Amino acid sequence: MSMGTTEAVLSVEHVSMRFGGLTAIADLHFDVRAGEILSLIGPNGAGKTTAFNIMTGFLKPTQGRVLFRGRDLAKLRPNDIAMLGLARTFQRTSVFAEDSVLDNVLIGLNRHGEASLLDRLLPTPGARRRDRATLARAEAILDLVGLSGRAQEKAGSLSYGEQRLVGFALALAIEPSMLLLDEPVSGMNASETQAFVRLIRTVRDSGITILLVEHDMPMVMEVSDRIVCLSYGRLIAEGTPDEIRRDPKVIEAYLGKSAAKLERREAAHA
Numbered sequence: 001m002s003m004g005t006t007e008a009v010l011s012v013e014h015v016s017m018r019f020g021g022l023t024a025i026a027d028l029h030f031d032v033r034a035g036e037i038l039s040l041i042g043p044n045g046a047g048k049t050t051a052f053n054i055m056t057g058f059l060k061p062t063q064g065r066v067l068f069r070g071r072d073l074a075k076l077r078p079n080d081i082a083m084l085g086l087a088r089t090f091q092r093t094s095v096f097a098e099d100s101v102l103d104n105v106l107i108g109l110n111r112h113g114e115a116s117l118l119d120r121l122l123p124t125p126g127a128r129r130r131d132r133a134t135l136a137r138a139e140a141i142l143d144l145v146g147l148s149g150r151a152q153e154k155a156g157s158l159s160y161g162e163q164r165l166v167g168f169a170l171a172l173a174i175e176p177s178m179l180l181l182d183e184p185v186s187g188m189n190a191s192e193t194q195a196f197v198r199l200i201r202t203v204r205d206s207g208i209t210i211l212l213v214e215h216d217m218p219m220v221m222e223v224s225d226r227i228v229c230l231s232y233g234r235l236i237a238e239g240t241p242d243e244i245r246r247d248p249k250v251i252e253a254y255l256g257k258s259a260a261k262l263e264r265r266e267a268a269h270a
């Protein structure tokens, strides 16, 4: 990452979220800096998904606000937020199962306004040129995520891990400046996870800031520049992977008994 860059792309400012009597998030406050990979971790029920849904506009916070490139997201709908350049993936695969892998990405590109209604009604030479450019872009995205060889297959026929890559390709199709990834490697096997780590590094190196919510600690420790840890809806630690893995509060709340297991797995990865 571009070390020393401190410009915040996304700012979570004193956000609280209550569901009736339950406080899912309390006074959450952190920044995501331009060009970094930041992970949000914490035990089950800590409020990660709630925070994720607030950052993408699917939930509106009870208190506080989220700024994306300086803009308050309070009044924006999820789709408006995506169009500002803040794209998300979903925990469940969110692909059009009956369409080909290539068509899935083309749908994503067209949604982004690549082809105007007029273009589709009047296939002029200009529109045909744009169609070819859109196709080339879709193919480039599939190449990037490693699915070129599966372009013509029905998305629904792909393995679970591959379908998650289609979801990732769909998010890339809107040309985001920031990507929010919801448990991107859950359900992936070890080699798919390693390939995914390389992929998100490549995407980050192209200038896209990344925030991920993830339970796979070896993966999080390997890929993150910084980590924010939540417990019972509160931020309990923020720092580099090394700082987080040694933080007594994080060990107590989350890494705890699994810390030894984590060390063994990391040793096996090394």
Ligand SMILES: Nc1ncnc2c1ncn2[C@@H]1O[C@H](COP(=O)(O)OP(=O)(O)OP(=O)(O)O)[C@@H](O)[C@H]1O
Residues within 6 Å of the ligand: 019, 022, 023, 024, 042, 043, 044, 045, 046, 047, 048, 049, 050, 051
């Ligand atoms: N729509 C909702 N209505 C009521 N309570 C909710 C709602 N969404 C989340 N909660 C509660 O808020 C708390 C935080 O949940 P959240 O799903 O954000 O945690 P999490 O860290 O993502 O957990 P996990 O790792 O299991 O996905 C939990 O106690 C949960 O039951």
